[in-house]
Amino acid sequence: MEAKREPAKNFQQLVVWQKAHQLVLMVYKVTESFPKHELFALTSQLRRAAVSVPANIAEGFRKRGPRDKLRFFNTAEGSLEETQYYFLLSRDLGYADTESLIEQANEVGRLLEAYGKSIRASLQSSNS
Template identity: 40%
Template sequence: MAKIESYRDLVVWQQAMDLAVSIYQATRSWPKEELNGLTAQTRRAATSVPANIAEGYGRESRATYQQFLRIAQGSLKELETHLLIAQRVGIAPAEAIGPLMSRSESVGKLLRLLIRKLSTD
């Protein structure tokens, strides 16, 4: 297993970054009138996930790190909700939302594992 020397080495951060990029790509086709609404909120939630993982990693205490990981989890749930709203109101089709939801769930599992690991070490 590779040594973790930076938050950039964390698989959860890497996957969260990939998810954020995917969200930006997916929301490019959303209606222009949503640019300051659901599009902006969705993008903000998506970028908050890797940002909080990175910020928490840089903190001095394990408890603070875990708190930032929990904030990232909250942002992930917010992202999923925005995606489901976009699907329900017809902004994005289920075929576009499904893969994004799967990626989000994968990041969520990794976040839970990391939080658990930090709790037991």
């Protein structure tokens, strides 16, 4: 039987936020080598989308109601999908090998999905 985990006291304790933050750090590192003409295009868009993921997780963490929490986690999921597209584009343009970034993003996606399920379950049990 698995021990029950203590609830996180701040967003930094959330594994999903930690993984999303690590992904952002990797995005910044990878995009440093993108062509300079992409600075205000793909580089900026990719960084913005990636940063939105842990930012929305952090903001959603402080929301009181499960519906508000879900909305922010869903926004994070949308930003993650956008980030995934930019990884594919970067790869197809020959700017970077993004395979490991895609794998990291998939892991964040699985964690976000699990969090969403947990929040929905608590919402359903409180409505019962």
